[in-house]
């Protein structure tokens with residue numbers, strides 16, 4: 672039981688470019704998928720579509736709780752954390768202000784300051800943060816509100832060894848609590864996941880989608 676995600680016949684386009692053709696998979700509570708594929712194949716596009724930021728060209732994305740369908744507005748609006756590889760931070764807000772903004776937006780409480788070693792950075796505007804510090808700040812969102820599905824775009828990429836271990840622990844705790852994760856990666860995650868490798872559509876599939 673718990674939550675589940677079903678992706679059926681999903682095709683995605685960017686402009687006239689068919690990126691993904693007829694993708695099918697399901698994901699259940701406690702499961703993680705590592706999303707692989709060459710640069711530009713569509714990993715970020717898929718994550719953004721699953722988050723509801725982009726509309727599919729074809730196919731369906733549906734979510735269930737104990738086999739009962741969850742309305743897309745509720746699923747996308749309140750049950751998903753999306754962490755893009757460009758951390759969406761306001762450059763002129765301080766780290767403390769950014770944390771407060773996201774806690775309010777998520778309807779939760781500020782969390783993760785000590786765990787993610789953000790205390791020395793609280794008064795710094797986010798524009799001055801290093802890539803890894805930005806990612807740590809973004810990760811605090813994961814702790815501010817409990818959400819079923821974490822969509823993570825290259826989550827480990829800018830993190831140092833210790834913070835990779837920390838995020839890995841957070842991800843595993845999320846799975847152990849019945850959550851789900853889909854993470855676009857180029858290197859394996861340090862725990863067992865399912866693998867989904869995106870391949871470019873064939874010329875025939877691209878041609879069929881262009882009419």
Ligand SMILES: Nc1ncnc2c1ncn2[C@@H]1O[C@H](COP(=O)(O)OP(=O)(O)OP(=O)(O)O)[C@@H](O)[C@H]1O
Pocket residue numbers: 685686687688690708709710711712713714715716717855
């Ligand atoms: N308007 C457009 N018309 C045609 N192609 C586009 C358009 N906008 C984006 N693209 C293409 O769509 C793809 C988007 O790729 P996306 O960012 O999802 O890939 P990715 O698998 O996450 O790549 P990376 O591993 O480099 O992060 C790219 O190949 C890009 O060139």
